[in-house]
Amino acid sequence: MGFFSTLGEIVINFFYLIGTFIIELIKLPERIRAGTIRENIKEIFRKWGEIGSADVSKIKIMKKAKIKNISEDDAPIMVKGTRFHPSEKENTILRLQISAVAFITVSILYSLNLISFIIFALLGVSIIFLISYILHYQVRVMYVEDFNAYRDFFIMYIMVGFLIVLVANNPAFSTSFFFAFFPSLSILIFAVIAVVTVFLIFRVRYYRDYTLGEVIEAGKNTSYVRVDYDIRSNVKPDTYIVENNGFKVKENDIVKLAIEGSLFSARGNQPTKIIEIVSKQR
Structure with missing residues (x-):
């Protein structure tokens, strides 16, 4: 599962950078009015350079706190100190689940040629950004020790969406016997198989009794x-x-x-x- 862990970190940090850049762009006119253009541009670039170091600092803090690795069987799921209401945690996971289902649904609709590539790209990027945001700013804090499990779970479902698109647009699959005669049904069956497979892989890898x-x-x-x-x-x-x-x-x-x-x-x-x-x- 190391591949998904590495991929998960890349995806989350990438959209974190994009989100920060967008926020800075929104604040740019206000910053320019408050001071000189040169000073504000320097400030934006300074903040941009601090983004990477901020994540490194968080990792160092987590290590100093001696948080156990997710692979350890006795890794707890609760952290004393910061407390969250159970409904807040439940709603956070629910939003992630809905977002993951939405991304797979959008991927299927695009694979069936029911929506254009532009719509798929806009919706897909928005959903991935939302999932990355929730994982980075909420799940990472609510489930510190189990963050890797939650991250890998939802990143794998994002990969399922992309895999559906790749298979549907791959001539080797689209011209095969079953795909040629039942294209829509074939895509739906493949999507179900892929989702179930990811679920089983996750259960085998992360399950505890x-x-x-x-x-x-x-x-x-x-x-x-x-x-x-x-x-x-x-x-x-x-x-x-x-x-x-x-x-x-x-x-x-x-x-x-x-x-x-x-x-x-x-x-x-x-x-x-x-x-x-x-x-x-x-």
């Missing part, structure tokens, strides 16, 4: 635990009743939860019991 949650009400034998959306364990955001399993937990403790379900469950897996206290409330 536990999730983390926060105790909101502790009982003698069972407790109410709030769990955020966890893409790796396929757990939906909700409040679950779980077995204490012999652990004495208190309100606001962060606990590791065993889950019940399958690797490819479409409805999501269910947290069942506490298997470890990750962080106790003092």
Whole structure:
């Protein structure tokens, strides 16, 4: 998955640069009115040069904080300190999912010659920019340790959209027997296969059989635990009743939860019991 991680960083940083450049262009008239043209141009170029170093600084800060690598099995999904409301996280992931589906849909429409290349390019760039923006400014902060998993997941679906376009416009495929007689159906079937394949690859690569949650009400034998959306364990955001399993937990403790379900469950897996206290409330 190293290829997708590298590609993901390139895509995100590229559209981050584009977004920053656009913002600076919008502010350019105001900056010119506030001072001399030469000084403002120097200021823009200075900010432009700081963009790359800003990302490097963020990486150094994350390393100093000793954040564990995503490949480690015990990488947590929650960070003490900055807190986000569960609905805020859920809405962020929902926007990403809708954007990914929209990009694949636009790719299919273009492959079926239902929209022009200009419309496809405009919509495609806009959607990719939106996905990159959400990943860079929201998901990176909300899911620090699991950012690579979220990034790779949505970048792979962007690649699926481009792959659909390439296959549909490739003479080797378009002139084959099945494509020649059923072009529209063939593109749709290929899109479904590609989406399912990406889903399976992601599940095999990033799946884990536990999730983390926060105790909101502790009982003698069972407790109410709030769990955020966890893409790796396929757990939906909700409040679950779980077995204490012999652990004495208190309100606001962060606990590791065993889950019940399958690797490819479409409805999501269910947290069942506490298997470890990750962080106790003092």
